[in-house]
Amino acid sequence: MGKVIVVTSGKGGVGKTTTSAAVATGLALRGHRTVVIDFDVGLRNLDLVMGCERRVVFDFINVINGDANLNQALIRDKRIENLYVFPTSQTRDKDALKRDGVDRVMTELKKTFDYIICDSPAGIEHGALTALYHADSAIIVTNPEVSSVRDSDRIIGMLASKTRRAEKREKPVEEHLLLTRYSPERVRKGEMLSVDDVKEILSVPLLGIIPESETVLKASNTGMPVILDADSPAGRAYEDAVARFLGEQREMRFVMPERKNFLRGWFGRAAS
């Protein structure tokens, strides 16, 4: 039986789609059969981030309505084996994701995939609740910033009450905190909430820290999941996060700023 992972945050623009693409790719690279689903009906973007926008023929809504079957709608990644993208529709009807239709699709996907990554839309409306309903595990994407932390707290509350697991009183959804757009230098200066601050406030175990990095934009420009850029700090950080998700022990990187040189380390404090 496949495991369902929702990538959620409450707030928009924190890196849910970037994370969904990176984590799905990372899991597939490690040999797991993985599908990543876009739940953001009307605002399709996962296809662009995954670089398969010109190959979309059928979508989630088509499958729910019975106009196409799953195999027709799933897009096989050209770079990585075992990786599939399930695009959403560009129709404006946010309520098109009917519960029984989604149930049917999820049951079907769980039979053939090891991991099903659900890229949630922002907000706490129907789309976001549908995305988290089937979750076995949740990656809560948070920026070290007040509004993002508050919205994450709200979503954590919903994971505890609005999921299938909560309704059926099963084992609660496994929660993972992923701190993105983190700037160790600004944390050092006291301008940004630190990893420990966010961990303390949300009390969710930390899956990883993704440093603010230029390569994230470059990757989305070209439709390449950032995890494939093994030289970039963000790519390495996602690689670590996937390894931790699979149970490996890896030390947290990018917590403190890297020392540029010896002199700066020595005199930098007084000058800043």
Add this chain to the structure above:
Amino acid sequence: MSLFDFFFPKKPASAAIAKERLQIVLAHERAGRDGPDFLPLLQKELLAVVAKYIPVKDDMIRVNLGKAGTASVLEINVEMPGAKMMKGMTAATA
């Protein structure tokens, strides 16, 4: 503390302010979140029933869910209108 910091005392770091504000607002929001969401509707329906017999206004009925030890207590307070007003009402409806 370096000599530099002594002559140019720092303002409190903004991250510390952010953390404190978040802790306060989230403590408040979490307390409200655990309550069931039927309370407003229950209050409305109770008001409708009570209003059939006693002339009460919206703000005269209060429904609260509290805790007493391990048990949850549903507390319903109905403020009875004054005797004078009651008389007026009965006269009007009669």
